Amino acid sequence: MAATLRVYTQKIKSAQTTKKITKAMELIAASRIQKAQARVKASAPYSRAITRAVSAVATLSNVDHPLTTEPERITRTAVVVFSSDRGLAGAFNSQILREAGELTELLREQGKDVVHYLVGRKAVGYFQFRRRPFVKDWQGGTDKPDFETAREISETLLEAFSKDAADGGVDEIVLVFNRFVSMMTQTPETVRLIPLEVVEADENDTTSDVLPLYEFEPDAETVLDQLLPVYIESRIFNAMLQSAAAKHAATQKAMKSASDNADTLITDYTRLRNNARQAEITQQIAEIVGGVDALATSK
Amino acid sequence: MAGTPLSVSVVAADHEVWTGEASMVVARTVEGEIGILPGHEPMLAILAKGEVRLTLTDGSKLTANAEDGFLSVEKNVVSIVAGAASLAS
Numbered sequence: 510m511a512a513t514l515r516v517y518t519q520k521i522k523s524a525q526t527t528k529k530i531t532k533a534m535e536l537i538a539a540s541r542i543q544k545a546q547a548r549v550k551a552s553a554p555y556s557r558a559i560t561r562a563v564s565a566v567a568t569l570s571n572v573d574h575p576l577t578t579e580p581e582r583i584t585r586t587a588v589v590v591f592s593s594d595r596g597l598a599g600a601f602n603s604q605i606l607r608e609a610g611e612l613t614e615l616l617r618e619q620g621k622d623v624v625h626y627l628v629g630r631k632a633v634g635y636f637q638f639r640r641r642p643f644v645k646d647w648q649g650g651t652d653k654p655d656f657e658t659a660r661e662i663s664e665t666l667l668e669a670f671s672k673d674a675a676d677g678g679v680d681e682i683v684l685v686f687n688r689f690v691s692m693m694t695q696t697p698e699t700v701r702l703i704p705l706e707v708v709e710a711d712e713n714d715t716t717s718d719v720l721p722l723y724e725f726e727p728d729a730e731t732v733l734d735q736l737l738p739v740y741i742e743s744r745i746f747n748a749m750l751q752s753a754a755a756k757h758a759a760t761q762k763a764m765k766s767a768s769d770n771a772d773t774l775i776t777d778y779t780r781l782r783n784n785a786r787q788a789e790i791t792q793q794i795a796e797i798v799g800g801v802d803a804l805a806t807s808k
Numbered sequence: 809m810a811g812t813p814l815s816v817s818v819v820a821a822d823h824e825v826w827t828g829e830a831s832m833v834v835a836r837t838v839e840g841e842i843g844i845l846p847g848h849e850p851m852l853a854i855l856a857k858g859e860v861r862l863t864l865t866d867g868s869k870l871t872a873n874a875e876d877g878f879l880s881v882e883k884n885v886v887s888i889v890a891g892a893a894s895l896a897s
Contacts, residue, residue: 548822551822551823551824552821552822552823554817554819554824555819555820555821555824558817558880558889561880561882561887562852562878562880562887562889565850565852565880565882566852656821656822656891659821660891723850723851723852723882724849724851725851725852725853726837726838726842726853726854727838727839727854731838731854732852732854732878735854735878736852736878739876739878739889739891742821742891746822
């Protein structure tokens with residue numbers, strides 16, 4: 510009898526310890542969301558300015574640039590998957606890997622070859638475990654992405670893009686990342702990076718409906734040459750920041766439900782333990798009463 | 809048009825360096841130095857490595873360092889966008 514009591518006490522203790530850990534992780538994630546969101550916000554003026562400039566050049570000049578023109582046939586597509594370095598974030602990584610998997614299948618059905626570039630330890634682990642090939646990976650910086658990594662990624666991608674498909678180059682680059690929608694929702698998103706579909710900046714920009722005629726210095730083509738890699742860098746950096754913010758939000762959500770579950774477990778086990786203790790006391794009383802009765806009759 | 813000051817923003821990749829109004833912007837592009845006054849026509853230029861000098865509306869000066877970026881002018885709005893930018897003290 511005392512044994513069951515001890516078992517319940519042990520289980521309560523372990524649930525309490527787990528709760529302490531998950532609670533701490535929840536609080537850490539909550540504080541990091543704020544920071545990650547602030548970084549997304551801080552990078553907004555840059556990407557907005559670049560997007561405006563790129564759409565200005567792309568729409569106002571008739572320069573044929575390899576980055577903006579659609580190739581006749583796309584033979585190979587590069588898929589960049591933005592996962593996280595650490596787990597404990599609910600469906601964060603599995604949903605992004607599923608999205609990437611579905612996209613890969615779709616592209617293969619269209620007769621395109623698919624190569625993968627991975628960001629984050631989790632995606633690398635997933636690919637290695639399944640023995641799927643990938644071209645390059647970047648690990649260790651997903652919690653706090655820096656611009657240098659974004660630059661490195663974009664350089665690698667542009668290098669692959671500039672090669673011919675026959676030499677292992679790619680004709681299309683697609684990003685798959687989790688977008689931070691709100692504290693509760695993070696949705697996986699697929700964005701085609703090259704060939705360019707210029708994304709308009711903020712819609713509330715009503716001051717200028719028509720883009721004015723631009724003067725380019727030195728000339729439109731050179732400006733475009735310089736601008737597009739920067740644009741791609743900023744898109745990649747933005748994806749990394751979004752993914753980081755989404756990861757923290759997902760962690761917070763997952764850890765919150767873990768703490769809640771620990772709470773329910775503790776209540777349940779406390780009830781059971783009280784029950785067991787009461788049963789033990791009742792039994793002891795019954796034994797004593799029985800013993801006294803037996804002694805009384807034997808006299 | 810010329811009476812209104814330029815609204816200038818100097819932006820780096822991960823943060824906004826400076827925003828405000830200025831009466832003149834001098835920047836070094838790959839072609840050479842360019843001065844922008846209010847009412848300048850829309851323009852996109854590649855910046856050479858170097859400093860950007862701003863003359864504020866009250867006449868004081870401000871210098872910023874900008875590295876591999878570009879400059880866009882549109883309707884008295886000047887954006888100086890660079891991968892790395894900082895204010896020079």
